[in-house]
Every structure is written in C-alpha cells, then in structure tokens.
Amino acid sequence: MSNYPLLNLFWTMLEFFLWILWFFLLFKILTDIFRNHDMGGWTKALWIIFVIxxxxxxxxxxxxxxxxxxxxxDLKQAQQADDAFKQYVRDAAGTGGAGAAGGGHVDELAKLADLRSSGALTDEEYQKAKDKLLA
Known part of the structure; x- marks a missing residue:
C-alpha cells in the first residue's frame, strides 16, 4: 500500500501542468520581446532583466x-507564413503572377488542350507542342 493518496497525485499533476504552462508563457514573452521591432535595444534589455x-x-x-x-x-507572422506558402505553391505549380511569361506551363497546356478540342490542332500537333513545352 502506498502512502501517497490519490488526491496528492492529482495535485502534483496539476502543479506539473502549471509549471509547463508557466515556462511556455515565459518563452512566449521572451520571443515576443526579441520579435518586437518597435522596441529599442535598451528597452528590450530592461524587459528581459525585469522578466528574469x-x-x-x-x-x-x-x-x-x-x-x-x-x-x-502573432497574426502578422502567421499571415506572412501563409503568404510565403501560397507563393511557394504558385511557383511550384508554375502559375505565378507573371503568367505565361513566367513559365506558366499549366496555362500553356490548358491553351493547347482548348485548341485541340476546338479542332484548331490535330492530335499529332497537340502532342508535338506538348512535348516541346514540357521539354
């Protein structure tokens, strides 16, 4: 039999959780101090000393x-990360803001498919143009 009652176990778990939460908040504030571009170096140093x-x-x-x-x-950083991700996806897909001049292969392939479906290109001409575009 144990001398450590169940209520004490729950209390210890709560204290442990609060310490983890406290360290998370402390690190969040320290990173925010360094991320804040409105503060000067001395102001940041004073805040760090005060927090420590x-x-x-x-x-x-x-x-x-x-x-x-x-x-x-936090919101600005999340928006910048989202914009960077969207730009990366656009660049990887080849549909960047520059369009066909920027190497938009997807747009060119869509135009070729439209020309083929309208009868302006034969299947052989379509295949040659597609191979040339993807080469």
Whole structure:
C-alpha cells in the first residue's frame, strides 16, 4: 500500500501542468520581446532583466502592457507564413503572377488542350507542342 493518496497525485499533476504552462508563457514573452521591432535595444534589455529577475510580476506586467501588440505580431507572422506558402505553391505549380511569361506551363497546356478540342490542332500537333513545352 502506498502512502501517497490519490488526491496528492492529482495535485502534483496539476502543479506539473502549471509549471509547463508557466515556462511556455515565459518563452512566449521572451520571443515576443526579441520579435518586437518597435522596441529599442535598451528597452528590450530592461524587459528581459525585469522578466528574469521578477518573473511572475514581469510576465504579468508585460502581458498587460504589450498584450495587444503580441497578438498583432502573432497574426502578422502567421499571415506572412501563409503568404510565403501560397507563393511557394504558385511557383511550384508554375502559375505565378507573371503568367505565361513566367513559365506558366499549366496555362500553356490548358491553351493547347482548348485548341485541340476546338479542332484548331490535330492530335499529332497537340502532342508535338506538348512535348516541346514540357521539354
């Protein structure tokens, strides 16, 4: 039989979870301090010292003072990542903003297929043009 009651086990798990949550919040704030381009170097240094020397008070004050800015920077970073991903997909698919001049093979193949279906190209001419385009 154990001398560690079940309620103590739950309390220990809660404390462990809160410590993990605390470290997550602390690292989130430290990364936000470095990511904030509105602050100068000395301001960043003072915030870091404040957050490290008085962690609970420093984190609470930082969230109160810069909470709105933190969410705006997170949103801006997410939008930049989304835009970069979309641009990568456009470049990989060959349908970038430059169109056919930028190497839009998909657009050219669609035009060739339209010409073939309208009867302007024979199957042999279509195949030759397609092979030339993809080469």
């Amino acid at each position: 020397l008085l962690p609970f008070l420093g984190v609470l004050v930082y969230v109160i003072v810069n909470g709105r800015g933190m969410s705006q920077r």
